[in-house]
Amino acid sequence: MLAPPAAAQGKLEAHYEASLAGIAVGRGTWGIEIGDDFYSASAQGATAGLLKAFSSGTGSGSVQGRVVNGALVPGNYTATVSSKKSETINILLGGGNVREFSIVPEPPVDADRIVVTDAHKKGVVDPMTSSLVRVPANVELLSPEVCRSGTSVFDGRLRYDIKLDFKRMETVKADKGYHGPAVVCSLYFTPVAGYIPDRPVIKHLANERRMEVTLVPIAGTRILVPFRTVIPTPFGPAVLEATQFNTTALPPRVAKTQ
Numbered sequence: 001m002l003a004p005p006a007a008a009q010g011k012l013e014a015h016y017e018a019s020l021a022g023i024a025v026g027r028g029t030w031g032i033e034i035g036d037d038f039y040s041a042s043a044q045g046a047t048a049g050l051l052k053a054f055s056s057g058t059g060s061g062s063v064q065g066r067v068v069n070g071a072l073v074p075g076n077y078t079a080t081v082s083s084k085k086s087e088t089i090n091i092l093l094g095g096g097n098v099r100e101f102s103i104v105p106e107p108p109v110d111a112d113r114i115v116v117t118d119a120h121k122k123g124v125v126d127p128m129t130s131s132l133v134r135v136p137a138n139v140e141l142l143s144p145e146v147c148r149s150g151t152s153v154f155d156g157r158l159r160y161d162i163k164l165d166f167k168r169m170e171t172v173k174a175d176k177g178y179h180g181p182a183v184v185c186s187l188y189f190t191p192v193a194g195y196i197p198d199r200p201v202i203k204h205l206a207n208e209r210r211m212e213v214t215l216v217p218i219a220g221t222r223i224l225v226p227f228r229t230v231i232p233t234p235f236g237p238a239v240l241e242a243t244q245f246n247t248t249a250l251p252p253r254v255a256k257t258q
Contacts, residue, residue, distance in 0.1 A: 008070070009250040010034050010220030014177075015243050016045075021236025024048055032132070034221045036252060039072055040064045041128050057083035063128045065093075070222065072134060077126035079156070089156035097122045101156050116159050116193045124154040130162055133215055133224040141217055142169070146224060147185035158194040162187065167212055172227050178216055178245035182227055187211040208232060220249025 011033045018026035028045030042062040059081045065074040077091040091101040098121035130153045139145045144166035151162045164185040173179040189205045196202070205211075210232045215224035228241040 008034070008036055008067075008221055009252055010218045010223075010247060011250060012218050012225065012245070012247045014225075014245045014247075016240055017243050018045075018048075018238070018240045020233070020238050030225075032218060032223075032225065034218060034223055035067065035250075037067050038065070039067055039132075041132070043128070057081065061128055063126050065129065070134060070137070072125075072129055072132055072223075074126050074129045077128065077156075079127075091126055091154065091156055093124075093126065096124065098124060098154055101154075103156055107157070110196060112196045112198065114191075114193045114195055114197065116154075120159040120193045121154060124152045124159070127153055127155045131226055133164075135222045135224060137222065141222060141224075142181050142183050142215075144169075144183070146183050146215065152192075154194075159192045160195075161190040161192060163190070164188075164213070170214070172214060172216060174227075174242050174245040176244040176246065178227070178242070178247060180216065182214045182216045183224070184212055184214045187213045187229070204233070205231075216245070217247070219247040 012031065014030045016028045016030065017024055018028070025047060026045055027048045028043060030041070030043045032041040033039065040063065042060070044058070044060045046058045059079070061077070061079040063074055063077045065072055067073070073096065074093045077093065078089065080086065080088045088104045089101070092099045130151045133146065133149065135141050135146055147164040147166040149164050153160050153162060164187060167184045167186045170182055170184055171180065172182045188209070189211070191202055191206055208231065212230050213226050214228040216227045217224050226240070227245060228239065231238045
């Protein structure tokens with residue numbers, strides 16, 4: 001007797017708050033849909049609270065891609081940031097490789113920036129897809145093994161590697177929505193290309209060993225997403241945490257026949 005197909009579809013609607021040393025500095029929303037053969041995600045955010053008194057900024061991003069044998073394969077990624085100036089990044093990916101990308105307006109060439117080569121644009125995902133952690137079918141959905149993974153990322157300017165390592169298990173509770181188990185992973189950042197080595201923020205992120213991300217599941221899928229991210233800074237911890245986290249499983253569609 002064949003087992004029924006596992007539900008591999010779900011959606012998330014979440015609200016996040018960013019804080020620095022306990023002071024609110026930004027808010028945002030994140031929507032994700034995981035289908036049987038496609039996925040999409042979009043996020044919007046803006047400065048808030050004290051930070052808004054100094055600078056007003058907004059940003060948005062989105063990605064669409066395919067689900068192939070359970071893996072997320074990005075296709076189109078777009079990100080726009082607006083403050084005093086506006087900038088839009090577009091990346092077209094295929095089979096894990098960057099086919100083309102653009103930054104508008106085109107940034108000036110900086111001689112100190114480490115050049116991104118064609119080799120750096122192979123075997124990568126976009127920043128938003130990199131935050132969606134796929135758990136293989138033979139691994140428990142919330143377990144230490146989830147954190148033993150790494151990702152190569154290209155964001156249109158910077159090529160970097162993200163590595164996770166298990167830290168602890170805990171229970172999290174949003175103001176609205178999710179209340180349940182979570183896995184906390186240490187988060188390590190390694191710049192590869194596209195960056196200026198002397199930049200203090202790059203040095204800090206590369207050397208920081210206390211960054212962590214808390215992951216929880218999208219209902220009906222084997223995808224985990226960040227519920228909370230903590231990055232220590234000289235000014236206190238920078239925290240991005242979900243205040244609302246509403247996730248629902250979607251019934252699986254009937255498999256397509258050839």
